[in-house]
Amino acid sequence: MFFLFLTSGLFLGWSLGANDASNIFGTAVGTRMVKFRTAAIIASLFVIMGATFSGAGTSNTLGKLGSIDQLAGAFIVALAAAVSILIMTRSGLPVSTSQAIVGGIIGWNIYSGTPTDISTLTKIVSSWISGPLLAVGFAFLIYKLFLALPRFLQIHLFRLDAYTRLGLITVGAFGAYSLGANNIANVMGVFVSVSPFHAVTVMGITISGTEQLFFLGGLSIAVGIFTYSQKVMMTVGEDVLKLTPQAALVVVLAGALVLFLFSSESLEQWLIVHNLPTLPLVPISSSQVIIGAIIGIGIAHGGRGIQYQVLGRIASGWVLTPIIAMVISFVALFFMENVFKQAVYLP
Amino acid sequence: MLFKKTKMLERKMDEFLDVTSETGLAFLEAIKNYFDNDQAKFNDHLKKINDLENRADVLRRGIESQLYTETLIPESRGDVLALLETTDNVTNQVKETILDFSIETPVVPKGLHKDFIHLTEHSVNAMDEVVKAIRHFLRNPMAVRDYLHKVYYYEKEADKVAEALKRKIFRTETLDLSAKSHLRFFIRHIDSVADKAEDVADRLTIYTIKRSI
Numbered sequence: 001m002f003f004l005f006l007t008s009g010l011f012l013g014w015s016l017g018a019n020d021a022s023n024i025f026g027t028a029v030g031t032r033m034v035k036f037r038t039a040a041i042i043a044s045l046f047v048i049m050g051a052t053f054s055g056a057g058t059s060n061t062l063g064k065l066g067s068i069d070q071l072a073g074a075f076i077v078a079l080a081a082a083v084s085i086l087i088m089t090r091s092g093l094p095v096s097t098s099q100a101i102v103g104g105i106i107g108w109n110i111y112s113g114t115p116t117d118i119s120t121l122t123k124i125v126s127s128w129i130s131g132p133l134l135a136v137g138f139a140f141l142i143y144k145l146f147l148a149l150p151r152f153l154q155i156h157l158f159r160l161d162a163y164t165r166l167g168l169i170t171v172g173a174f175g176a177y178s179l180g181a182n183n184i185a186n187v188m189g190v191f192v193s194v195s196p197f198h199a200v201t202v203m204g205i206t207i208s209g210t211e212q213l214f215f216l217g218g219l220s221i222a223v224g225i226f227t228y229s230q231k232v233m234m235t236v237g238e239d240v241l242k243l244t245p246q247a248a249l250v251v252v253l254a255g256a257l258v259l260f261l262f263s264s265e266s267l268e269q270w271l272i273v274h275n276l277p278t279l280p281l282v283p284i285s286s287s288q289v290i291i292g293a294i295i296g297i298g299i300a301h302g303g304r305g306i307q308y309q310v311l312g313r314i315a316s317g318w319v320l321t322p323i324i325a326m327v328i329s330f331v332a333l334f335f336m337e338n339v340f341k342q343a344v345y346l347p
Numbered sequence: 348m349l350f351k352k353t354k355m356l357e358r359k360m361d362e363f364l365d366v367t368s369e370t371g372l373a374f375l376e377a378i379k380n381y382f383d384n385d386q387a388k389f390n391d392h393l394k395k396i397n398d399l400e401n402r403a404d405v406l407r408r409g410i411e412s413q414l415y416t417e418t419l420i421p422e423s424r425g426d427v428l429a430l431l432e433t434t435d436n437v438t439n440q441v442k443e444t445i446l447d448f449s450i451e452t453p454v455v456p457k458g459l460h461k462d463f464i465h466l467t468e469h470s471v472n473a474m475d476e477v478v479k480a481i482r483h484f485l486r487n488p489m490a491v492r493d494y495l496h497k498v499y500y501y502e503k504e505a506d507k508v509a510e511a512l513k514r515k516i517f518r519t520e521t522l523d524l525s526a527k528s529h530l531r532f533f534i535r536h537i538d539s540v541a542d543k544a545e546d547v548a549d550r551l552t553i554y555t556i557k558r559s560i
Contacts, residue, residue, distance in 0.1 A: 032418050154486045157484075158353050158360070159354075245422060
């Protein structure tokens with residue numbers, strides 16, 4: 001029964017892999033700097049690692065927003081998120097899993113009569129804005145540095161090419177790890193408190209139930225990468241965003257840094273110890289972070305050619321996606337409880 | 348593995364540019380030998396230019412096929428390819444010119460020898476500066492400008508010398524029209540070396556802008 005109900009989460013994972021892997025390896029594959037096979041293997045491996053070992057932080061935050069206590073409820077929340085993503089994508093609107101799942105959880109909160117923790121919600125929503133903004137700043141700085149470096153070091157055109165390839169793979173691996181760590185909460189977060197997995201010890205290493213759940217989610221992302229992301233990557237590289245491989249390296253690095261900052265518990269600890277301001281551990285949209293990074297490069301170029309209406313569309317997604325997901329979640333929970341006679345929350 | 352291939356390619360490219368530059372130097376020497384009536388040395392330089400041109404062709408084809416079979420620098424390989432081809436045109440022009448000197452042995456009045464050598468020097472200088480510009484394009488595009496303007500300068504100087512030389516020849520009454528035409532043909536040939544170097548410079552201008560964006 002658990003695996004049947006988990007399918008909605010696995011589907012979310014699949015769609016995440018199909019779409020978001022292109023944020024990391026899109027230009028690299030699209031410009032033929034990195035082979036798709038290489039990209040897919042690296043992305044899958046590191047997404048799974050990031051999800052399994054660093055996914056807890058963002059999942060805790062989602063858990064604070066609404067701790068879904070029945071398996072059928074979790075199934076519906078993930079399904080509501082998946083369906084709203086489908087609707088938004090079909091209408092050609094920018095959409096993110098992070099925003100959809102939050103809407104789904106709030107829908108569950110309303111249906112079950114659980115109060116929504118406003119401070120957590122504020123933290124999450126403000127991260128949707130601060131995440132891309134941070135990416136703008138990072139990309140701007142890194143790009144300026146990257147422009148100066150080859151000139152300063154007088155790197156040969158051919159060698160620069162080799163370095164860029166290596167960089168795209170390394171940064172892509174880091175990006176995939178951060179994506180897994182940050183976004184696994186969207187895929188599996190709602191199932192954490194209802195998961196039947198127990199900790200197991202293999203060769204002296206204890207793997208917790210949550211880690212097993214996240215590993216499964218990571219696998220579904222990997223399946224998405226292998227089965228569907230190539231098409232999206234070729235589109236990113238050739239049609240939509242024409243970036244040079246060097247610019248892509250900066251974009252992915254800036255994006256990966258932001259995703260990492262919003263998901264790493266150890267980094268948060270380090271910042272606390274050193275009395276530095278911390279960032280909330282919140283799942284954010286990798287697509288929007290990447291768009292932020294591209295805008296950062298645009299600004300570094302003097303701000304020409306930035307299409308500001310894109311920003312308006314993203315902002316509309318921040319409002320529209322959660323509302324749609326919330327409504328679907330609420331209605332579907334009603335059907336699940338009254339038509340299929342499944343408990344969707346603990347009374 | 349990745350860097351090994353890259354290093355090899357860099358070496359080939361460097362050698363290609365060395366060969367191009369050396370062809371220019373041998374060209375100037377051969378012209379001087381011709382006017383000094385030193386047939387043996389002229390033939391040595393002719394052979395050297397031939398060998399260098401062949402070597403340049405081999406290197407160019409090697410670089411081109413490696414760029415495409417290993418999909419290196421996918422963004423700028425088209426530019427590098429065009430750069431190699433146009434640079435090769437300069438070397439070909441040198442070879443053709445010196446071969447024609449060898450075959451047709453034009454009779455140049457003694458009073459014009461200096462002008463011919465002067466013209467050749469300008470063409471070879473243009474060739475030399477364009478090679479330097481390419482070297483910088485590969486490593487430090489910001490410095491390319493420093494060399495490109497010199498290419499244009501020497502090309503203009505070559506044009507000026509060529510024009511003055513042609514005027515001088517066609518005003519010399521002791522020469523037959525056939526001799527005048529023959530000499531004009533050789534002036535054009537030598538001047539073409541500078542023109543071909545200018546073609547490379549024109550391309551480099553665009554590619555440098557592309558690389559700085």
